[in-house]
Amino acid sequence: MSTDVVTDRAADRPADRGPGPAVPIDRSALTAVHRTVLDWYQANARDLPWRRPGTTAWAVLVSEVMLQQTPVSRVEPAWRAWMDRWPAPADLAAAPAAEVLRAWDRLGYPRRALRLQECARAVVDRHGGVVPDTEDALLALPGIGAYTAAAVAAFTYGRRAVVLDTNVRRVLGRALEGRALPAPALGRAERERAAGYVPEDRETSVRWNVGVMELGALVCTARSPRCERCPLQTRCAWVRAGRPADAHAATRRRQAWHGTDRQVRGRIMAALRDAPDGWTAESALLQAGADGADPAALPDPRQPARALASLVADGLAVRGDDGHPSRYRLP
DNA sequence: AATGCGGGGGT
DNA sequence: ACCCCAGCATT
Numbered sequence: 001m002s003t004d005v006v007t008d009r010a011a012d013r014p015a016d017r018g019p020g021p022a023v024p025i026d027r028s029a030l031t032a033v034h035r036t037v038l039d040w041y042q043a044n045a046r047d048l049p050w051r052r053p054g055t056t057a058w059a060v061l062v063s064e065v066m067l068q069q070t071p072v073s074r075v076e077p078a079w080r081a082w083m084d085r086w087p088a089p090a091d092l093a094a095a096p097a098a099e100v101l102r103a104w105d106r107l108g109y110p111r112r113a114l115r116l117q118e119c120a121r122a123v124v125d126r127h128g129g130v131v132p133d134t135e136d137a138l139l140a141l142p143g144i145g146a147y148t149a150a151a152v153a154a155f156t157y158g159r160r161a162v163v164l165d166t167n168v169r170r171v172l173g174r175a176l177e178g179r180a181l182p183a184p185a186l187g188r189a190e191r192e193r194a195a196g197y198v199p200e201d202r203e204t205s206v207r208w209n210v211g212v213m214e215l216g217a218l219v220c221t222a223r224s225p226r227c228e229r230c231p232l233q234t235r236c237a238w239v240r241a242g243r244p245a246d247a248h249a250a251t252r253r254r255q256a257w258h259g260t261d262r263q264v265r266g267r268i269m270a271a272l273r274d275a276p277d278g279w280t281a282e283s284a285l286l287q288a289g290a291d292g293a294d295p296a297a298l299p300d301p302r303q304p305a306r307a308l309a310s311l312v313a314d315g316l317a318v319r320g321d322d323g324h325p326s327r328y329r330l331p
Numbered sequence: 332a333a334t335g336c337g338g339g340g341g342t
Numbered sequence: 343a344c345c346c347c348a349g350c351a352t353t
Contacts, residue, residue: 067348074339075348108337108347115350145350165348185332213348222346223342254345255335266337314336 025176025197033175033235034199034208040231041211044218048072049080051210057131057156058123059083064148065116070107072217078107089129092120098330101316102273110269110316114331115143133157154209160202162195163209167216171232172197174220178237180246181222259299264289264307272317272330279320279327282308 045051050063062082066075082103086092092100097117104113119141123131131152132138138149146164153159169182172194183190199205219230227233227243238244246252257263271280271288286295289304298304308328311317320327 064348069336069347069349070338071340071347106338108339109350111336112350143350147349151348163348166346167348187332217348257338260336262336263338269337 029235030176030197033232034204036231036235037211037215038204038207041207041214045210045214046072046218049076051155055156056088057133057152058089058120059087060156061119061131061144061148061152062116064151065112065119065143066107068112068148069109074107078103078105086120089120089123089131092117093124101269101330105273106270108266111314112143114315118142119144131156133159135159135161151209154206158202158206160198160200160205161209162191162198163213164191164194165213166222167213167220168194168209170222171212171216171220174225174238175232175236178241178244180238180244181248181252184248184252261303261307261310264303265311267291268304268308268311269316272328275329279324279329282326282328285328 050060063079066079100113100117101110104110122141135149135153138144138152150161150163154161154163173179173182199208219226227239233239268285268289271285285308286304289307290298295301295304312319315331317328318331
């Protein structure tokens with residue numbers, strides 16, 4: 001039996017070309033990878049609060065939504081305070097949206113907070129306050145996509161699912177497919193390959209999903225992977241290939257931040273949150289959007305107004321009525 | 332398939 | 343400075 005994890009055929013196939021076999025890896029080698037990751041996870045898992053026994057499905061769901069593009073270190077304290085304040089879907093459903101957005105604070109992408117509250121209301125209205133236990137039903141909830149639906153189904157209900165986040169994609173891409181980093185976009189072919197890697201046994205699949213994710217978060221990191229600490233080091237297709245560079249490096253372009261509408265929106269949201277109960281004058285918001293300067297001095301003088309209008313369109317801010325048309329507040 | 336959407340900490 | 347983070351909704 002070969003000790004190579006990746007078959008020659010799989011290694012030679014151009015990245016993301018054609019469907020290919022669902023499992024381009026030797027079956028017994030895959031089983032060994034499963035066992036290795038499960039053992040490693042048992043010895044190295046972090047003690048994250050949402051992993052503790054007794055955590056409700058709703059609490060897990062909230063953690064997953066907060067973790068959408070926000071690192072664990074920042075989510076942890078926010079999640080504790082949040083769950084302390086709104087422990088059940090009905091609690092969040094009944095809260096004023098402004099309070100929800102204020103509690104969201106600087107986790108980023110505040111639309112997620114609105115969606116999470118919509119999700120709470122949907123759970124109450126459609127499911128009697130009980131988080132649904134199937135991926136399809138979860139996927140139908142606001143703010144719940146493929147990853148979060150799979151994660152909740154697997155981690156709180158013990159379902160066999162294809163949990164495919166940035167960590168899992170990176171570990172699978174490296175260890176089993178020899179890539180430095182996953183493709184910028186998650187396509188059908190990659191999803192099908194990942195599905196083929198999930199252990200058949202239900203309980204094993206749950207530990208595999210969380211184990212691979214943890215390995216990606218702690219060892220097989222994007223920037224400087226700690227291969228010397230990796231339990232898959234001797235099997236890793238990427239290491240065996242000499243850790244080749246990222247094939248998508250040229251097309252992988254970071255979204256700009258300085259001077260963008262997103263940055264300006266963020267400043268305006270911060271200003272809106274700082275007005276505890278009352279309204280904020282439009283002029284103050286535009287100035288906040290310009291980072292305290294005169295908006296007219298910006299390269300694009302209309303940017304703060306545009307950003308504020310987009311926040312209103314997104315339901316993150318509301319404008320005063322006819323009596324106070326130039327004042328705004330959180331919804 | 333591509334784009335827009337926050338914010339902060341690690342390197 | 344740059345990069346990345348347990349993605350989702352919309353086009």
